[in-house]
Amino acid sequence: MTEENVLFNPGDAIANAHDxxxxxxxxxxxxxxxxxxxxxxxxxxxxxxxxxxxxAVTNQGHDQKKYRVIKKM
Structure with a gap:
């Protein structure tokens, strides 16, 4: 299975948690x-x-960060 990565600006997050x-x-x-x-x-x-x-997916920008996709909904 190929790992999928996307780039987002962390400030555009809707929610985040360790759970x-x-x-x-x-x-x-x-x-x-x-x-x-x-x-x-x-x-x-x-x-x-x-x-x-x-x-919020970004293809360029200085505030972007690479994330690994866990689930698409």
Missing amino acids: YNEVYQSAQIYKHHNPHTLFIVSESDGTPYVLFDQD
């Missing part, structure tokens, strides 16, 4: 009101888990 289930629950609530594609991602060490809206 995956907490971020997943936040994603479900957010998705109910905003039917966009969401990404639950983590830094290379696996924590913390961070939730981003697909609209």
Whole structure:
């Protein structure tokens, strides 16, 4: 399985926590009101888990950070 990485500005995060289930629950609530594609991602060490809206994906910029995709919703 190929690992997928995306670039986000950490300031665009919707939620973050060290508990995956907490971020997943936040994603479900957010998705109910905003039917966009969401990404639950983590830094290379696996924590913390961070939730981003697909609209926040960036291809360039000095504030971007590379994250590993854990789940697309």
